[in-house]
Amino acid sequence: MRRYRSLCMLIAVFLSVLVCSCARVNTMTPAQIVEYLCDNIRFVELIQLDEDEIFTSFFNVSPELVSSALVYMSSSEDKADELVIITLADRENFDAVLGEVNNHVTRRTASFAKQSTAEASKLQNAVVLRTNDDVILVVCEEYQKAAEFLKEIGAQPAVAKIPK
Numbered sequence: 667m668r669r670y671r672s673l674c675m676l677i678a679v680f681l682s683v684l685v686c687s688c689a690r691v692n693t694m695t696p697a698q699i700v701e702y703l704c705d706n707i708r709f710v711e712l713i714q715l716d717e718d719e720i721f722t723s724f725f726n727v728s729p730e731l732v733s734s735a736l737v738y739m740s741s742s743e744d745k746a747d748e749l750v751i752i753t754l755a756d757r758e759n760f761d762a763v764l765g766e767v768n769n770h771v772t773r774r775t776a777s778f779a780k781q782s783t784a785e786a787s788k789l790q791n792a793v794v795l796r797t798n799d800d801v802i803l804v805v806c807e808e809y810q811k812a813a814e815f816l817k818e819i820g821a822q823p824a825v826a827k828i829p830k
Contacts, residue, residue, distance in 0.1 A: 694819055696736050696751040696800060702815065703749060704738075707808045710745040712738040725752075727766045731759040733799075746778050746785040750803040763801050764824050767794060771803070795821035 694702070704712065715737045721729050724737065733755040740747040752763055775789040793804040793813045801824055804812040 696734070696753060699751060699802070699816075699819070700736050700738065700749060703804065703812055706815070707804075707806055707812050709738075709740070709749065709806050710747045711741045712747060712749060713741045714738050725766050725770055727752075727763055731755055731763055744781060744785070746774060746782075746788045746805050748803065748805045750801075752801045754799050754801070757799060760796070760801070764794070764796075767801055767803050767824075771805075774805075794824045796824040797821050 703709075715724070717729075717735060720735050720737045721727060721732075724739075725735075731754065732752055734753045736749075736751045738749040750767070752767070754760060754763060771789055771792045771794070775786055778786040778789055788805050788807060788809070791805075791809045793802070793809050793816065795802045795813070795816050797820060802816060802821060804816070806812060
């Protein structure tokens with residue numbers, strides 16, 4: 667009986683460790699994610715955009731759908747690099763915000779295809795992921811490295827729900 671109890675305890679401890687190591691939950695704020703990516707991923711001269719400029723010039727999203735947005739784009743007009751984290755005001759807004767992020771990437775890809783195939787290629791490899799309340803867009807040469815980090819902190823593929 668003692669041996670059975672010890673075996674059960676050992677199995678319980680093992681399963682607890684296994685579950686805890688697999689379930690990585692994002693505890694980073696959007697600002698911390700931006701800081702980590704900017705420190706560890708090569709972007710071309712990013713500058714932060716004003717929130718007013720975000721919704722009037724780049725994303726056709728009603729500001730009411732968003733609780734905050736961190737948008738960084740290359741200061742060079744001939745570079746496609748950007749880093750965007752949009753925090754949703756309500757998770758029900760996910761499809762609308764994701765749709766506009768995808769439209770934004772499509773518009774920029776078409777624009778850069780006329781100027782630079784290298785920059786258009788960055789946009790074709792854009793990383794679009796989500797955490798609980800955030801839609802994350804990364805456009806850079808090291809997109810695989812960025813995607814790996816984001817997945818490590820719990821980001822998942824950003825896929826819109828298909829209407830029934």
